[in-house]
Amino acid sequence: MRPFSYERARTPADAAAAAARTPGAKFIAGGTNLLDLMKLEIETPPHLIDVNGLSLDTVAPTPDGGLRIGALVRNTDLAADDRVRRDYGLLSRALLAGASGQLRNKATTAGNLLQRTRCPYFYDTAQPCNKRQPGSGCAAIGGFSRQLAVIGGSEACIATHPSDMAVAMRALDATVETVRPDGATRGIPIAEFHRLPGDTPHIETALEPGELITAVTLPKPLGGRHIYRKVRDRASYAFALVAVGAILQPDGSGRVALGGVAHKPWRVEAAEAELPRGAKAAAAALLAGAKPTPENAFKLPLVERTLAAVLAQAKG
Amino acid sequence: MDPLADLDMTRRGLLMGTAATVALTVGSLPMPARAATGEPAPQPVASPVTATVSFTVNGTAHDLALDTRTTLLDALREHLHLTGPKKGCDHGQCGACTVIVDGRRINSCLSLAVMHQGDRITTIEGLGTPDKLHPMQAAFVKHDGYQCGYCTPGQICSAVAVLKEIEDGIPSHATADLTARPRLTADELRERMSGNICRCGAYSNIVDAITEVAGREA
Numbered sequence: 001m002r003p004f005s006y007e008r009a010r011t012p013a014d015a016a017a018a019a020a021r022t023p024g025a026k027f028i029a030g031g032t033n034l035l036d037l038m039k040l041e042i043e044t045p046p047h048l049i050d051v052n053g054l055s056l057d058t059v060a061p062t063p064d065g066g067l068r069i070g071a072l073v074r075n076t077d078l079a080a081d082d083r084v085r086r087d088y089g090l091l092s093r094a095l096l097a098g099a100s101g102q103l104r105n106k107a108t109t110a111g112n113l114l115q116r117t118r119c120p121y122f123y124d125t126a127q128p129c130n131k132r133q134p135g136s137g138c139a140a141i142g143g144f145s146r147q148l149a150v151i152g153g154s155e156a157c158i159a160t161h162p163s164d165m166a167v168a169m170r171a172l173d174a175t176v177e178t179v180r181p182d183g184a185t186r187g188i189p190i191a192e193f194h195r196l197p198g199d200t201p202h203i204e205t206a207l208e209p210g211e212l213i214t215a216v217t218l219p220k221p222l223g224g225r226h227i228y229r230k231v232r233d234r235a236s237y238a239f240a241l242v243a244v245g246a247i248l249q250p251d252g253s254g255r256v257a258l259g260g261v262a263h264k265p266w267r268v269e270a271a272e273a274e275l276p277r278g279a280k281a282a283a284a285a286l287l288a289g290a291k292p293t294p295e296n297a298f299k300l301p302l303v304e305r306t307l308a309a310v311l312a313q314a315k316g
Numbered sequence: 317m318d319p320l321a322d323l324d325m326t327r328r329g330l331l332m333g334t335a336a337t338v339a340l341t342v343g344s345l346p347m348p349a350r351a352a353t354g355e356p357a358p359q360p361v362a363s364p365v366t367a368t369v370s371f372t373v374n375g376t377a378h379d380l381a382l383d384t385r386t387t388l389l390d391a392l393r394e395h396l397h398l399t400g401p402k403k404g405c406d407h408g409q410c411g412a413c414t415v416i417v418d419g420r421r422i423n424s425c426l427s428l429a430v431m432h433q434g435d436r437i438t439t440i441e442g443l444g445t446p447d448k449l450h451p452m453q454a455a456f457v458k459h460d461g462y463q464c465g466y467c468t469p470g471q472i473c474s475a476v477a478v479l480k481e482i483e484d485g486i487p488s489h490a491t492a493d494l495t496a497r498p499r500l501t502a503d504e505l506r507e508r509m510s511g512n513i514c515r516c517g518a519y520s521n522i523v524d525a526i527t528e529v530a531g532r533e534a
Contacts, residue, residue, distance in 0.1 A: 003364045006384045006430055032426045035387070036407050048384070050431055076420075080486040085494040096489045100511025101481065102474065103408060105420045106427065236489065236510035 002044045009049050012056070012179045012214050020181035020210035022047040027212060029072055030106035032099075033115040042125060042132055056214055059083065065220035068177075071110035071213045075099070075165065078109060088218060089226030090245050094168035094259075097230045100237050110213035113166055113176065113193065114205065117159035117263075118239055119148060130156045131201040141293070147241065150292040150299045152262040157201030158293070161194060161264050167245040168228065170265035171257040175217045181210040187217070194264035201263070224249040225314040229306055230259070242302045248314040252276035256307065258286065261299055279308035371435045373398065374442030382429050389413045391429035392439060400440035400469040404513075411512035414470035414477075415439050421477035423511075440469035443476065451532060452476050455525035463516030471512045475526045478508045482530075500530050 009015035009027075019025045026045040028034055029052055037043035056070035059081050067083060078084060079095035099107060121127045121139040128137035140148055140158050149158045174190040188206050195204060207213070225248045232238040243259030254275050257267040271285030283304035290300060364383045371378060373396060380395060389406075392398045392415070401424055404412030408426040415424045416438040444450030452472050455461070462468040481488075482498050490507035491498045498504060505523050514522065 001385045003362070004384055005365045006367050006428075008433075028428075028431070031428060031431065032408055032423070035426050035428065039406065048428075052431065076481075076486060080484075085487065089494050092487065092494055093489075096487060096491075100408075100411065101478065101488075101508050102411060102414055102421050102423045102511045103426075106422050236507050 001038050002041060002046070004038075004045055005047045007047070007049055008053055009051050010053065012051075012054055012212055013183045015049050015051050015054065016179050016181045016183075016210050016212045018049050019212070025049055027051045029108040029111045030074070030103075031111075032103050032106050033111065037116065040123065040125065042123065051212070062217060067218045069109050069216045069218070071108060071215055073109045075104035075107045075109070075112060076101070078165075079104070087221035088168075088172060090171060090228055090247055091165070091168040091218075091226075093226065093228035094164040094243075094245055097228055097240075097243070098164035109165070109216055112163055113169070113213065113216070114207075115163055116204070118162050119159040120144060122159060131159060131197075131204075134200070134202045145293040145295045147239065147260075148293070148296055149262050150296055151266060151287055151290040152196045152264065153291065154197045154199065154201070156199050157197035157263065159197065159201065159263055160260055161262070162239050163265070164228070164230065164240065164243060164259055166190070166194065167243055167257045167259040167265040169216065169218075170267045171245045171247055171255045172218050172222075176213055177215040177217060178207065178211050178213050180208060180212075185214070190216075190265075191267070197263045204263075222247050222255075224254060227310045227313055229310050229313075231302060231306055242299050242306055244303070244306045244310050246307075246310050246314070248275070248311070254314075256282065256286065256310075258303060261287075261303065275311070279304050279311055283307050367430045369430045369433050371432045371437055373437045374439060380429065384428065384430055386429045387425050388415070388417075388427045388429045388432055388437070389424035392424060392437075398439050398441050401473075402466055402469060404467065404470075409513070410467070410470075411474060412467045412470040414473045414512065416473055416477055419477075419480065421474050438473070440473055443472065450476070451529050452525070455529045456522070459521045459525040459528065460518070461522040461525040462514070462518050467512060467514045467516075471509070471514065471522055474509060474512045475522070475529070478505065478526065479530055481508065500527075502527070 024045055025047040028048045028050055034043060057072040058070050059073055060068050062068050075095050079092045085092050119140055121129050122131050127139040130138050138157055149160045169190050176188040176193050179185050193206050228245045230240045230243040232240055240260035246254055246256045248254035255272055257265050268286050271282055274281040274285045287300055366381050367384050368381045389401055392401050401415050402412035404410035406425045408423040413423055413425040414421050417435050444453045452475050456472060482500055485497050487494055487498050488504055488507050490503045502523050505526050
């Protein structure tokens with residue numbers, strides 16, 4: 001690990017200002033992803049700003065009947081929150097399908113959104129990777145790509161976003177609240193928060209340098225059946241090959257978002273009109289334009305079958 | 317004099333020497349590739365930075381001045397000489413380093429020591445002693461919940477915290493009804509213990525040990 005200086009921030013605005021002062025500085029909260037990457041010198045921040053003391057660790061109702069989730073609410077606490085379990089079951093289910101008990105105790109809501117890909121070529125510093133070292137090339141294309149993206153990728157990158165929680169947030173139309181170094185605040189719709197790789201796969205979110213996530217808000221509950229179905233290589237503690245997060249209403253309408261298939265949680269609102277016609281039609285609309293590799297083409301039928309299982313569960 | 321103690325000192329001295337050599341070698345490597353995120357280029361810090369931190373381990377207060385890079389695991393093992401928490405993968409994948417911080421289990425390898433100001437930390441050494449085993453330690457012995465023993469301190473810290481999590485009503489991936497209290501079943505225990513890997517494969521005996529302690533406490 002590279003040496004770094006360290007400070008504990010007192011307020012969100014101070015934290016953002018501190019980040020703007022030190023080029024390359026990083027916020028650290030749970031640290032479960034950042035420290036992993038620092039040990040491998042994939043991340044080499046010269047300065048860490050510890051944001052754990054910012055009192056952003058509560059879940060509170062919003063005036064319009066939704067929930068405001070502090071950026072530092074731990075994954076364990078968010079999954080266990082009574083309101084989340086009752087009204088946003090999809091979010092609880094997605095959180096509980098991710099990582100391990102130890103990691104969920106540390107990992108935060110904001111950090112989960114910002115976690116980086118587990119593409120093996122991003123992790124292997126001996127290999128070219130446009131995300132790790134812009135312009136160096138992509139070893140994943142033509143390489144071992146079984147886990148990687150089947151849609152939304154580019155000639156520069158076929159990495160996937162690893163989060164389960166973000167898939168639920170996308171289906172729930174969450175908003176990411178932030179503060180910038182000048183103290184200005186804004187809300188970023190989750191649909192615009194994560195980016196597709198294009199020719200700049202190293203730029204992963206809409207956040208500007210120094211911008212700090214303070215909360216994630218959820219609109220009022222949608223009702224319906226909340227189902228998160230994750231397909232992975234072992235029964236627990238593994239990243240998704242394919243994940244389907246769905247909120248389904250009794251009349252057959254609903255929302256669906258996918259994990260494990262793209263550089264961001266994958267949702268196509270127009271495809272949701274096909275849900276009453278069944279998994280085959282909906283999956284085809286969701287995955288229109290997919291460009292899988294020979295190694296991960298299995299994900300296309302796997303999405304359809306997983307969605308079929310979800311639709312059957314909703315009716316059962 | 318105990319010849320094994322002498323041997324242990326020699327081995328430890330050798331390891332420390334090796335670590336120092338590695339540190340020098342790493343320091344002389346060329347600059348790594350920058351993980352760019354659209355931000356200005358980081359200005360590398362040339363030399364190690366020291367920071368102070370105070371926390372309590374197994375009831376004893378400690379004030380430490382540490383290289384900021386020191387993980388909680390390394391602070392416990394190398395500075396406080398509590399070698400119960402083990403370094404398995406050092407990347408949060410195996411759970412051998414599991415300790416309990418303010419009542420919650422975490423991977424001590426993925427946490428910086430300086431981030432634990434004021435925390436109360438419990439390692440396997442704080443759960444029980446050879447003369448007075450914690451019930452979970454006794455149950456692991458009784459049910460043969462280990463073979464080589466390397467993952468065992470982490471397994472036991474995790475298991476103690478798992479029972480507390482179930483008691484506190486925290487759901488898991490194996491919980492059928494999110495709005496009901498989680499039940500204490502083998503499926504629940506297996507899911508909740510999935511962050512602790514045992515290469516010897518003692519899993520079924522580990523489940524038996526935890527189940528017995530849960531029954532005793534219920």
